[in-house]
Amino acid sequence: MASELFSPLSLRSGQVLGNRIAKAAMEENMAGDGQLPDGQLLSLYRRWATGGTGLLITGNVMVHAEALTGPAGVVLDDAAPLEPFTEWAKAGKSGGGAMWMQINHPGRQIQADMPGVVWGPSAVGVDLGRHSSRFGRPVAMTPEQIEATVTRYAVTAHRAEKAGFDGVEVHAAHGYLLSQFLSPLVNQRTDEWGGSLENRARMLLDVVRAVRAAVAPSFAVAVKLNSADFQRGGFDADDARQVIAMLEPLGADLVELSGGSYESPAMSGRPADARTQAREAYFLDLAKDLVKTSPLPLMLTGGITRRDTAELVLASGVALVGMGTALAVTPDLPDRWRHGREADRQLRPVTWSDKALASAASMAQVRHQLRRIARGSRPKPNTRPAYALLTEQRQQRRALRRYRAWLSAS
Secondary structure, three states, rough: OOOOOHHEEEOOOOOOOOEEEEEEEOOOOOHHHOOOOOOHHHHHHHHHHHHOOEEEEOOEOOOOOOOOOOOOOOOOOOOOOHHHHHHHHHHHHOOEEEEEEEEEEOOOOOOOOOOOOOOEOOOOOOOOOHHHHHHHOOOOOOOOHHHHHHHHHHHHHHHHHOOOOOOEEEEOOOOOOOHHHHOOOOOOOOOOOOOOOOHHHHOOOOOOOOOEEEEEOOOOOEEEOOOOOOOOOOHHHHHHHHHHHHHHHHHHHHHHHEOOOOOOOOHHOOOOHHHOOOOOOOOOHHHHHHHHOOOOEEEEEEOOOOOHHHHHHHHHHEEEEEOHHHHHOOOOHHHHHHHOOOOOOOOOOOOOOOHHHHHHHHHHHHHHHHHHHHOOHHHHHOOOOHHHHHHHHHHHHHHHHHHHHHHHOO
């Protein structure tokens, strides 16, 4: 039986995706020397490229060398050599699908032991209760820093296009910098970047405008946006609806919907709103509402693991199904669906009561699978969360030493 899942999707840039299944961004934390993609990332993306997705979106690539979500983050700025990125793009496109780069600035969501800068729209720190000290204290950005950061996004997008990527996705979700500007809880500015939603959206809109101007019309420009922050008084679905409408005149191709932040990690399946916790497609109810008025095609990510669920998402009017964890466990899942099969394994659930630690362990479990795939091994989804987290912490300490040395020598 024919399925819309395997029908092409044409975007306003003229780019045509081969099907409606995308590998959503997952932060790999696998940069090699010089914060560059190396053989590990190339091997991982070659594996995904043969798995049947129409689109691969990289984990977030940092636009500012002094502001990384983690010490093993990839950086593409005006000083980075292009050849490693060219090879990465080739690896991701080797199966015939499209390859987009997610570009990001963490803002205030930076670990306290990281060198560099901790910036935010306002001097409002990450509130994780007893874990709050894990993050640096942010300083409010100056207008000059805001404008320089907008330029950094455009530079990274331009260089991604030169390297052979087919598009970029501007990360404005999950509590990172652009999401922080959108949030009335974090953005307490009283100037042109704060207050009304139009002002809080100004930096995102400036970024998209600058990126679109820096790349060819045929190069795709997408935005990842929270459908909601899942925090009382935060960015909500009505805000998302208005921001999507603001993006349409700027030439955006697509908006990917997700949700949550480090403070309310809905994107890892443990949202503050318990109603969304125990099912697949965490944000589908919100997406169903947003799709009614959206002038842009929407992509939905969050908890999708079965073909029936993916079909349900498309039936709601969403144009593209995004999957992360499912493809970390079963890299060829789209091909399995095409042949009437499902995944035969699931990641071990994390049931810890401490939500912050549970979210960190869940992400560590996923990255453990990514490293196995990159080495040519099969995923091992029954890995214990505590083991994955402790292993990652050791790797992060080594990466932090390398990053500090690299940054001081730059």
